[in-house]
Amino acid sequence: MLKGKTAVVTGAAKGIGKGIALAFAEQGCNIVLNYRSSVAEETIQEIEAKGVKCLPVQGDVSDFAFAGDLMKQVKKELGSIDILVNNAGITRDMLLMRMKEEEFDSVIDTNLKGTFNMIRHASSIMLKQRSGVIINMASVVGVMGNAGQANYAASKAGIIGLTKSVAKELAQRGITCNAIAPGFVETDMTAVLTDEQKEKMMEVIPLRRYGQVEDIARAAVFFAENTYITGQVLNVDGGMVM
Numbered sequence: 001m002l003k004g005k006t007a008v009v010t011g012a013a014k015g016i017g018k019g020i021a022l023a024f025a026e027q028g029c030n031i032v033l034n035y036r037s038s039v040a041e042e043t044i045q046e047i048e049a050k051g052v053k054c055l056p057v058q059g060d061v062s063d064f065a066f067a068g069d070l071m072k073q074v075k076k077e078l079g080s081i082d083i084l085v086n087n088a089g090i091t092r093d094m095l096l097m098r099m100k101e102e103e104f105d106s107v108i109d110t111n112l113k114g115t116f117n118m119i120r121h122a123s124s125i126m127l128k129q130r131s132g133v134i135i136n137m138a139s140v141v142g143v144m145g146n147a148g149q150a151n152y153a154a155s156k157a158g159i160i161g162l163t164k165s166v167a168k169e170l171a172q173r174g175i176t177c178n179a180i181a182p183g184f185v186e187t188d189m190t191a192v193l194t195d196e197q198k199e200k201m202m203e204v205i206p207l208r209r210y211g212q213v214e215d216i217a218r219a220a221v222f223f224a225e226n227t228y229i230t231g232q233v234l235n236v237d238g239g240m241v242m
Contacts, residue, residue, distance in 0.1 A: 001225055003028030006078045008070075010061050010118060011088030013039040015187035016137070019213035020085055020220045025050040027221060029083065032074050036060050036088070053078065061088045061114030071121040083133045083224050084122045086115040089155075096150045104151045111155035112162070119166055119177075126175050133224045134170075134177040136163050140237045143181055156181075160233055167231030176230040178223045183237025185211040206239030 007024040011017040013035035021031050021043075030053040033039060039056055047054040055077060059066040074081055089111045092103040115136055126132030141149055142156025160179055167177040184190060184201045190210075193201075202208060219236050223229065235241045 001027075002083075002221075004030070005082035006030045006032065006074065006080050007083035007085065007224075008032040008034065008074060008081055008118075008122070009085045009087060010034040010114070011036070013037070013043065016182065016185060016213050016216050017085075017087040018043055019217040020087060021047060022050075023214075023217035023221050024083065024085075024224070025052050025054075027224075028052060030078055031055070032057060032070075032078070034059065034061065034070065034088065060110075061086075061118055062109040064117050064120075067114075067117035068121045070118075071125060075125055080129060081122050081125045081132065082129075083135070084118060084126075085135045085137070085220055086118050086159075087137045088114050089137060091149070091152050093148050093152065095148050099151065104154075107151040108155050108158075111152070112158040115159055115162060119162075123166075123170060123175070127170070127173050130174050132170075132175040133227065134163075134166060134175065135220050135223050136177070136179040138163070138179040138181040138233060140181050140183045140235055140240050143233070143235070143241055163233065164231050171230055174227075176223070176227055178230060179233045180216060180219050180223070181233055181235045181237065181241070182216050183211055183235070183240040185213060185216060187213060204240055205237070206242065209238060211236060211238060 007029040009021045012021045012033045025047045033056045044054050138159045139156040141153045145153050163179040
């Protein structure tokens with residue numbers, strides 16, 4: 001069903017983004033691998049080993065012009081943009097009373113504005129195609145809030161609102177837009193947490209285990225394959241929000 005389609009995945013050098021890119025490659029999609037700082041050559045090789053094309057593109061999604069140039073490059077080299085996964089994101093955790101303006105702005109710029117930038121430029125291509133799938137990476141923190149993450153929670157809550165608005169605007173042209181809200185997933189980003197923090201997190205997960213990158217990747221493929229679903233937020237969280 002997805003074979004031969006083009007999937008653009010932002011923040012795909014490692015972690016959830018890499019897992020999603022590999023999952024779509026497994027389905028036969030050509031992959032546009034966006035990253036900001038560096039990407040391992042072995043990641044590109046892993047994708048190409050699945051018999052698909054891999055176009056690595058370095059750049060910062062918070063840059064509006066870069067997002068536009070990226071979409072033009074993808075259209076020129078691969079012919080279409082069928083799936084867009086907005087995964088790029090950062091954290092700058094700090095208690096609100098100590099949070100610096102830059103720490104708030106940088107998270108909003110990458111997580112929320114970056115998602116807008118990519119959708120804004122991809123949508124013009126998808127509208128002409130009269131088809132497309134947009135998948136945004138939210139978070140259970142955007143649903144629940146979390147002390148010490150006012151910036152991150154605001155960015156992810158914003159993504160949820162953005163997702164629903166985009167879904168309503170683009171539905172008539174056959175374009176879907178959904179969000180995935182991961183809970184605690186074992187990645188490099190969560191590896192820096194202390195044992196005490198991890199134990200506290202486990203206490204609020206009914207399934208009593210942490211999520212894996214593959215859990216999120218399967219959810220992304222699910223949204224790409226089910227084109228009668230739009231405007232939804234899927235919590236992949238072991239029951240945390242429940």
